[in-house]
Amino acid sequence: MVLPIYKTKHDEEFLNIIELDDVWKIYKMGEVEVPALKGLSLKVAPGEFLALMGPSGSGKSTAINMIGCLDIPTKGRVLLAGQDIATLTELELSRIRGKKIGFVFQSHNLYPTLTALENVQLPMRVHEFREAEIWNRSEELLQLVGLSDRANHYPSQLSGGQSQRVAIARALSTNPLLLLADEPTGNLDTEAGKEVLDIFTQLNEQGVTVVMITHDEKIGGRANKIVRMIDGTLAS
Amino acid sequence: MRLLDIFLLSLSHVKKSRMRSWLTIVGVIIGVASVVAIISIGQGMQENVQQRLGGFGADIITVIPGYFRATGAHSEMHTDRSVSTSSSINLTDKDIKVIKQVPGVMYVNGIVSGKADLKYDNEKTVVSVTGVDTSIWRLMDNTGIDDGRYLQAGDSNSIVVGYNLAHGTFLQSITLNRPITIGGKNFRVVGILKQSGGFGGSSDTGIYMPAEMAREVITEKVANNQFTSIVIKASDASLVEYLKADIDQKLMSSRQVNPRTKDFTVIASALIREQMSSVTQTLSLFLSAIATVSLLVGAIGIANTMFMSVMERTKQIGLLKAIGAGEREIMKLFLIESGIFGLVGGIIGVIFGAAISLLIPYLGIQALGFGGDMKATITAETIFFALGFSVVIGILSGIIPARHAAKMRPVDAIRYDQ
Numbered sequence: 001m002v003l004p005i006y007k008t009k010h011d012e013e014f015l016n017i018i019e020l021d022d023v024w025k026i027y028k029m030g031e032v033e034v035p036a037l038k039g040l041s042l043k044v045a046p047g048e049f050l051a052l053m054g055p056s057g058s059g060k061s062t063a064i065n066m067i068g069c070l071d072i073p074t075k076g077r078v079l080l081a082g083q084d085i086a087t088l089t090e091l092e093l094s095r096i097r098g099k100k101i102g103f104v105f106q107s108h109n110l111y112p113t114l115t116a117l118e119n120v121q122l123p124m125r126v127h128e129f130r131e132a133e134i135w136n137r138s139e140e141l142l143q144l145v146g147l148s149d150r151a152n153h154y155p156s157q158l159s160g161g162q163s164q165r166v167a168i169a170r171a172l173s174t175n176p177l178l179l180l181a182d183e184p185t186g187n188l189d190t191e192a193g194k195e196v197l198d199i200f201t202q203l204n205e206q207g208v209t210v211v212m213i214t215h216d217e218k219i220g221g222r223a224n225k226i227v228r229m230i231d232g233t234l235a236s
Numbered sequence: 237m238r239l240l241d242i243f244l245l246s247l248s249h250v251k252k253s254r255m256r257s258w259l260t261i262v263g264v265i266i267g268v269a270s271v272v273a274i275i276s277i278g279q280g281m282q283e284n285v286q287q288r289l290g291g292f293g294a295d296i297i298t299v300i301p302g303y304f305r306a307t308g309a310h311s312e313m314h315t316d317r318s319v320s321t322s323s324s325i326n327l328t329d330k331d332i333k334v335i336k337q338v339p340g341v342m343y344v345n346g347i348v349s350g351k352a353d354l355k356y357d358n359e360k361t362v363v364s365v366t367g368v369d370t371s372i373w374r375l376m377d378n379t380g381i382d383d384g385r386y387l388q389a390g391d392s393n394s395i396v397v398g399y400n401l402a403h404g405t406f407l408q409s410i411t412l413n414r415p416i417t418i419g420g421k422n423f424r425v426v427g428i429l430k431q432s433g434g435f436g437g438s439s440d441t442g443i444y445m446p447a448e449m450a451r452e453v454i455t456e457k458v459a460n461n462q463f464t465s466i467v468i469k470a471s472d473a474s475l476v477e478y479l480k481a482d483i484d485q486k487l488m489s490s491r492q493v494n495p496r497t498k499d500f501t502v503i504a505s506a507l508i509r510e511q512m513s514s515v516t517q518t519l520s521l522f523l524s525a526i527a528t529v530s531l532l533v534g535a536i537g538i539a540n541t542m543f544m545s546v547m548e549r550t551k552q553i554g555l556l557k558a559i560g561a562g563e564r565e566i567m568k569l570f571l572i573e574s575g576i577f578g579l580v581g582g583i584i585g586v587i588f589g590a591a592i593s594l595l596i597p598y599l600g601i602q603a604l605g606f607g608g609d610m611k612a613t614i615t616a617e618t619i620f621f622a623l624g625f626s627v628v629i630g631i632l633s634g635i636i637p638a639r640h641a642a643k644m645r646p647v648d649a650i651r652y653d654q
Contacts (some may be wrong), residue, residue, distance in 0.1 A: 061651075070558060091562040096645075098560015105650060107549045113248035123559040125241040174559075227256040 016079070017100075017177045017209055018044040018067050023076035036062040038232035039076070041087060044178065046234055049204040051213045051223035059232040061182075064213050068180050069097045070172050081177060099127055102171025104181040109167035110155040116162075117142060117151040120170045141169035145199060161192025168199055172208075179203065181212040197222055237565045245276030246572040249545060250519030257577070260541040264626055265579025265588060272622045274527045276612040277596060278520025283613055285512050294506040295342075295473040296376070297480055299335070299466040299487070300328050303498045326499060327463045334490045335468055340479045342471040345372045346463040348447045355417040357408050363401065364442045365418065367450020376469045377429075379439050384412045384427035391446055396427040400440040418443065419453025473506065480504045494592025531626070536635040538577050542570060542637035553641050554649025563642040570638035571631050578630015582623045589622065590614050 025037040036059045036197070044050055052067075054060045065071040066078055069085050078085045085093055088228060091196040102123075110119045129137075142148050145165035155163055164184055171179055181200065185193035201222055204210050212223065220226050228235040252256045301601060327346070335344050348367035353360065374386035387396055402410040402425075414425050423445065432439045451458045467567065470479050484502045493499055548552070554565055566569070593612035 064441070065647045068558070070650070071645070091564075094557055094562050095560050101557075103558050105555075109555070111245075111552050111555065113252040114245070118248075122556075126237045126560045126565070128238055170559075194653065 007135055009119075010068065015082075016043045016045050017081060018042070018211075019077075019079040019082075020063075020066055021077040021079070022118060023066055023073040025059075025066065025071070026074045027050055035232055036183075037066070037073070040066070040233050042067070042069045042227065042234070044209060044211055046177070046209055047204075047207055048209055048211075049200070049223045051220040051226045052211065052213045052229065053215060053226055053234070054229035055215065058229040060213050060229050061169055061186060062232075063229060064180065064182050064211075067211055068101055068103060069093060093200050095127070098123060099174050100177045102168075102174065102176040102179045104164065104167045104171050104179065104184045106183040106186040110158075110163055110170075112155050115152050116147060116158065116166045117164055119155070120173055123174045129174075137173060138169075142166070145169045159192065160188050161195055164188065164192075164196045168196070168203075171173075171195075177209060179208055181210065183213055183215075185214075185216075193219075237561060237570070242565060242568050242631060243453070243572055246569055246576060249549070249573050250576055253545070253548075254543070256541060260577050261539050261581040261584070263534040263537035264531075264577060264630070265534075265585040267527070267534035268582050268585025268622050268626045269588035270527040270530050271524065271625070272586055272614070272618060273592040273596075273612070274520065274523045275618045275622075276589070276593035276614045278516070278523060279615065279618070280593075280596075280612040281520065282516045283514060284611060285509075285516055294509070295470045295476060296298065296505050297468040297470060297476060298503045298505070299327060299331070299468070299483065300501050300503065301464070301499065303501050304630070327466055329395050329461045330462070330490065331487060331500075332466060334486050335466060335483055338479065338482050338486055339466055340471050340475045340482070343372045343376050343469040345376055345467045345469075346447060347465045347467055348454070348458050349461075349464050350456040350458070352419045352443075352450075352453045352455060353601065354443070356406055356410065356414070359406050361405065363418070364452050366442050367447035367454075368444055370446050373444065373468045376454045376467065379432045380430040380432040382428045384425070387444060387446060391426070392449060393421070393423050394426040394445070395423045396429060396444040397425055398440045398442045398444075399431040400428050401443065402428045402438075405441070419455075421449070421453055423449075436474050441577040476504045480507070496639055531629065534581065534626075535629040538574050538630055538639065539633035541577070542574050543640070545573065546570060546637045546641040548573050549641070550644065551651050553644050554646045554651075557646035558650060566642040566644075567638045570641050571634045573636070574634025575627055575631045578627040579623070581630070582626030586619050586622050590619075 017153045020040055020042040022179070023037050023040045024034050024035065026035045026168060028034075037158050038059075040059070040063060042063070052060050052063060062071070066073060069078060072078075072086065083096075085096075088096065101161065110116075111122060115121065119139055120141050121134050124137065138150070142151055145168055147162060147165055147169070149167075150158060150162060155166075158166065167184075168179075179200070184200070185196055188196065200210055200212065204224075210223075211218070214220055289308075316627055329346075332344050332346050335341060346369055348353045349366060351362050352365045368387065370387040370391050371389040374388070377386065382399060384396070387394060393420070397410050397416075409423055410428070412428070416423050416425060420624065429439060429444075445453075447463070448460075451460065456464075468479075470476050480502050487500060487502070488494065488498060491500070556566060556569075591612050596612045
């Protein structure tokens, strides 16, 4: 398996792909303030395969929102490729996020009205890639995850494992700095889960940075670095 | 994101929930079809009225005896033409002279009209006879001659026959030079008028002869220097309103009457036509308003569907935002979807509306009070208006749901559970 990554070298100079610096996230539930993150600091270096683990309620979902730049911290800084996301407008953030981070969620990952191939093309269409590149790359990526024969199937016609593999292909389409996976095997049986994890492992071996959230120790064992969270911050 | 790609994504939404999309579109179709049909029927009705009143000519003013006076709740017509005493037919040579001197008057024709017994080919009937000034009538007539000639100065026992009287009334059609007996006198047909289809159709079923002969043959008694009406042609149609008032004034002073004792009426057919148009216009405006309501119901249907679509696609909105789509793109995505409903509904609605309009004449529905067949006129403007309107309504009713979608925060949208 050879990754169709065209430029492995990114122009910007930075040490960490993502850096969380004393990040707080406080939700307001009516009058009560509920802190979900209490001064979380975390660094993701290029080439890492990091597993973020913790029991439910430990704040790992909020943490992945921060790492994925899907949400803005109440306090503290989030640096994406060395850039403070607080300095960006919403549209700029959306564009940069879409280009530099590839998301694989637990479920409902695919756009149900589009075929597998169209799903892989979607991020490239959002970022207005050239038409020829869109087609070449999407076909290559589907081949990479072993689903060329399912290119014209709709998500409802794919199994859970196949859906996640399409989601991985889509996450890779814009050649991101980071692949961010939120319980990617949560809804899969053991066999399909293993296939998906194998893909992550192989991608990492080829230099793709992966951050994965999981509560499963066995899955966490695949990573070369495990970060444990408890009560809104890192477990020491 | 390129517009084409947004469009294709919208289209994939529409195609995926086919049943709901069609039901939404049906709502728009009903609205657009009723708007198109009603506007077309309204325009057809107006044209009908215009055509039927058109025979009178826009530059014609008529003076008749008696005065219609509205006094509070009571209104009465100060004339007793039905009794037809000579005193009630009170328009005279003197009035014609007065009118001739009004600036802007081109021709004045003293008319003597009434009913007369007619005998043709052993068939008998009663016809309406119009006695005219032979030297002037030809200059004022708008109907035109189908066969033969107009009356001319010097004619005495000559008549011109209306088209329907000539061709539809008797077993044997009336042709030129046929002898006809009217009121016991023998006449010769010198001309047959074209079919006017005019309002009331008097010129189609009537007989025209010199005024002095008409006095002798009609059952009503009209004295030698008297007329049953005076028809005036203005030198220009734009003068009609002013001329009507001027004639009214001049006749009042020469006849020594005031507005209370006034015993004649001046009518401008152009003004009648305007009034009739405004009535039909009001009517079609009213009907259009009703049709617009059904279009609004269609719009609410679109808005409802769009809200459902946005709810249903919350996760996809989150996904789109996560992969880099901005608020504007999400907004466009849903506006195009609602625009598609408006456009498709509009196109099919126009086709249905046009079909209904075209079928109307075959349903045999009689036009309200105008005595003719109902017809519908579909214009390009109507079609473009209906199409444009439905697309605009489609987009407008998508705005609120689309904004709702665009403002969603990606983090909430992704975690949203249905």
